[in-house]
Amino acid sequence: MTRAITTLSGVVSTVRDDIDTGGDRAVTAAPAYVASVEDELFEVWESLDLPNKGWRAEIIEGRIVITPPPGNEHNLIASRVHRVLARAVPEDWEIFQTAAVDTGFGNNLYIPDLVVIPQDQVVSHGTYLDGSNALLVVEITSASNADVDRTTKLRGYAHAGIPLYLLIDRFAKDQPTVTLHSRPSNDRYWDQRRVPFGEPIGIPEPFDLTLETKEF
Incomplete structure (x- = not known):
């Protein structure tokens, strides 16, 4: 249809x-x-x-x-990550699931599954966020657009200087994985930590938390 x-x-x-x-x-x-x-x-x-x-x-x-809207499996992962983040971030930070992010990377405007940004960096009358102010973005892949999350958005978020990019890849080649990209510079992230679904992954300062993935 x-x-x-x-x-x-x-x-x-x-x-x-x-x-x-x-x-x-x-x-x-x-x-x-x-x-x-x-x-x-x-x-x-x-x-x-x-x-x-x-x-x-x-x-x-x-x-x-x-x-169109994602399916329940995708939404359950987003909800679980949101709950973990909400327990860790201070009151003056916001966690959005529907916010558009301008990375300044060519003609691109992304809507990550989750974005964490300080409240004082959210312009009340705006329609999208300045990606350079975000602290963390999260993308959860779907089968038909996974490569966009792995490549195009990876470069865009790095270009914006977003410190942490968490990629939850349900459709990775060998098995589902979670990858934390960090240390952005020159349109790329220089550090990556990858774990398969089922193993915990640490998210460093300013979050300083452990994300359990066994329920993914």
Whole structure:
């Protein structure tokens, strides 16, 4: 089945939602708009008319990509990570699951599964966050877009200087893994720690916590 998404600019994009994504609803999406001017692209993104708040629209390498809500398995992982983070972060930090993040990395605007940012860095009237102010981003892969999380977003988050990028890869080649990327510089993360699902992974200062993955 396909669903038509109409933007205020009159552009129509169709999104398939009948693809097996290993437990998720499909996340394969067609580009809704392509522009050479970043300001125009962001303007179109802000004008999108999505079916409901569960759908996501991101700008990935100069294209607006629309994806339907993820499945329950994906959401359960996000909820578990959110709970762990909420017990560790101070009251003046925020944890968002639907916030768009501008990394300053070309024509890209990502919506990570989780982002942690100090409250005083959240502009109340804005529509997206400045990625350079984020402390941690979390992405949980789906089958059809896992490579974007592993490569494109990896470079984007590093470009923004976000100290920690936690990649929960349900579709890693040999077995599901969790990778903590840290020490960003020159559009890459120089340190990585990877564990398979089932083993704990430490998240360093300023969080100083251990994330158990056995329930993933």
